[in-house]
Amino acid sequence: MKKEKRKGLAWLLVIPFYFYTIVFVVLPLAYMILLSFLKRAEVWGVTKEITWENYRNIFEPVYLRTFAESLKLALLCTFFIALLGYPFGYFMAKLSKQWKRRVMMLLMIPFWTSALIRMYGWIIIFRSNGLLDQFFMAVHITEKPLRLLYTYPAVVVGMIYALLPFMILSVYSSAEKLDWSLVEAARDLGASPFYTFITVTLKLTMPGFLSGVVLTFIPSMGLFFVADILGGNKIVLVGNLIQEQLMKARNWPFAAALSVVLMLLTSLMLAIYRKAAGVKELEGLF
Amino acid sequence: MKNKTKIPNFFLGIILAVVYLPILVIVVYSFQDSKISTVWEGFSLRWYRELFLDRSMREAVFNSFILAGISCINAAVIGTMAAVGMTRISWRSKGLIAYFSTLPIMIPEIILGMVFMVFFSFLGLPFGMTTLVLAHTAFCIPYVFTMVRSRLIGLDPSLTEAARDLGAGEVMVFFTVTLPLIAPAVASGMLLSFAMSFDDVVISIFVTGAATNTLPVKIYTQMKNGVSPEVNALSTIMLGGTVLVLLGSELIRRRDKK
Numbered sequence: 001m002k003k004e005k006r007k008g009l010a011w012l013l014v015i016p017f018y019f020y021t022i023v024f025v026v027l028p029l030a031y032m033i034l035l036s037f038l039k040r041a042e043v044w045g046v047t048k049e050i051t052w053e054n055y056r057n058i059f060e061p062v063y064l065r066t067f068a069e070s071l072k073l074a075l076l077c078t079f080f081i082a083l084l085g086y087p088f089g090y091f092m093a094k095l096s097k098q099w100k101r102r103v104m105m106l107l108m109i110p111f112w113t114s115a116l117i118r119m120y121g122w123i124i125i126f127r128s129n130g131l132l133d134q135f136f137m138a139v140h141i142t143e144k145p146l147r148l149l150y151t152y153p154a155v156v157v158g159m160i161y162a163l164l165p166f167m168i169l170s171v172y173s174s175a176e177k178l179d180w181s182l183v184e185a186a187r188d189l190g191a192s193p194f195y196t197f198i199t200v201t202l203k204l205t206m207p208g209f210l211s212g213v214v215l216t217f218i219p220s221m222g223l224f225f226v227a228d229i230l231g232g233n234k235i236v237l238v239g240n241l242i243q244e245q246l247m248k249a250r251n252w253p254f255a256a257a258l259s260v261v262l263m264l265l266t267s268l269m270l271a272i273y274r275k276a277a278g279v280k281e282l283e284g285l286f
Numbered sequence: 287m288k289n290k291t292k293i294p295n296f297f298l299g300i301i302l303a304v305v306y307l308p309i310l311v312i313v314v315y316s317f318q319d320s321k322i323s324t325v326w327e328g329f330s331l332r333w334y335r336e337l338f339l340d341r342s343m344r345e346a347v348f349n350s351f352i353l354a355g356i357s358c359i360n361a362a363v364i365g366t367m368a369a370v371g372m373t374r375i376s377w378r379s380k381g382l383i384a385y386f387s388t389l390p391i392m393i394p395e396i397i398l399g400m401v402f403m404v405f406f407s408f409l410g411l412p413f414g415m416t417t418l419v420l421a422h423t424a425f426c427i428p429y430v431f432t433m434v435r436s437r438l439i440g441l442d443p444s445l446t447e448a449a450r451d452l453g454a455g456e457v458m459v460f461f462t463v464t465l466p467l468i469a470p471a472v473a474s475g476m477l478l479s480f481a482m483s484f485d486d487v488v489i490s491i492f493v494t495g496a497a498t499n500t501l502p503v504k505i506y507t508q509m510k511n512g513v514s515p516e517v518n519a520l521s522t523i524m525l526g527g528t529v530l531v532l533l534g535s536e537l538i539r540r541r542d543k544k
Contacts, residue, residue: 013370218394229510
């Protein structure tokens with residue numbers, strides 16, 4: 001009898017959760033998928049006609065170019081993030097316990113502050129005759145202001161800046177668990193530092209590194225506000241395209257189709273990651 | 287194995303300095319007197335004063351607090367109940383639902399924003415505080431749920447068993463044993479979701495109405511028009527708030543450990 005009572009109570013506890021997840025996560029996602037197959041009405045909204053048209057539209061050169069541009073930027077950013085984030089996470093794991101905690105705290109503060117606000121700081125630095133220009137001119141690297149704001153490099157810096165912590169935390173959580181005696185063993189057996197790094201350290205921290213790649217690559221395709229704020233209207237990413245189709249062109253079915261494709265790309269990345277790293281959860285998240 | 291040379295520490299220092307550079311720039315510039323110049327022209331609280339006199343700004347601050355407050359309380363109630371309940375049910379759908387519930391923090395924000403926007407307009411809901419709360423609650427629940435769940439996994443089951451053996455009822459056990467034990471996880475999950483909701487701009491842009499502004503949405507619209515000293519002051523206040531929330535959660539964690 002007791003058992004039945006326990007179950008009855010538990011059932012009540014999870015009902016709001018089930019309800020919320022189904023009504024406000026599953027149904028909206030399902031609706032978006034449905035929407036992506038509907039035909040756009042002449043003036044407003046959608047008709048009940050099912051069509052592949054929205055997906056076909058994505059293959060128009062203009063939009064294909066946007067996808068290519070986004071992928072290129074995402075690859076470039078991920079490359080730089082890996083270059084900076086991997087050593088950071090690796091070195092951080094070697095710090096003393098006390099310093100680990102301090103550096104972690106120092107990393108977390110900007111991580112939880114609004115990405116938007118941090119981007120805003122870059123505007124002040126990058127704008128023409130801003131801090132960077134003043135600095136460069138003062139040390140005579142350039143004579144004229146560089147006017148970096150609203151350029152491609154500015155967007156790349158912004159992206160790297162916004163996403164670097166993900167890579168650092170992923171690599172760190174992997175490197176922290178690393179059994180350093182294995183590294184020492186390899187060195188004792190006569191392997192060079194470089195060879196040891198490649199065959200032991202890098203291999204053992206690979207899951208963290210790969211999850212860092214996924215965690216930076218995926219968002220860098222959707223972070224439309226970075227391109228918006230630091231790139232002006234010059235750089236259009238998939239994220240910007242979705243926003244534009246939604247808010248300005250009011251072509252919701254097309255925006256939905258774009259989102260579905262972006263989500264599929266995302267899931268594909270995750271699947272590849274899982275296959276490559278042989279783990280289910282992303283390292284460093286929770 | 288320790289870092290043998292100074293180079294790694296130097297590298298860590300440089301990166302951290304660059305990470306803090308834009309934040310520092312904002313804070314310093316918010317206290318500067320002149321409107322456009324990059325050159326320092328004296329300390330002033332002028333922009334803070336102007337900020338406080340701006341009525342629409344006060345409204346945005348109020349909205350942001352209401353939104354983050356309601357969303358994180360919703361998330362705390364739904365997420366905690368679910369994490370506790372999930373350990374006791376053996377439904378097949380359990381894992382799937384838990385997976386779906388974390389989607390809001392897994393998929394790109396822009397997609398979540400658009401999904402809510404089209405869905406809410408399909409339902410015919412008026413865009414404004416209601417839609418904001420519904421959307422924010424959805425991405426706050428996973429924070430509380432995952433934190434409480436991992437806390438529950440680490441709990442010693444003999445504690446609740448002992449209480450039950452001593453004759454305490456199910457409800458009594460929950461409130462006197464389980465809840466105090468998971469309280470730190472609930473609290474840090476709430477703080478985290480509060481911070482996330484308070485900061486969110488992407489999802490809010492999509493689900494807010496013309497009449498309802500939150501702080502980040504307001505900052506975003508102003509930012510697109512370029513630099514303004516009020517935004518500096520506002521950002522500094524928001525930064526201060528976030529640091530306070532973080533320190534609060536760190537304190538909870540430390541007290542919990544003792």
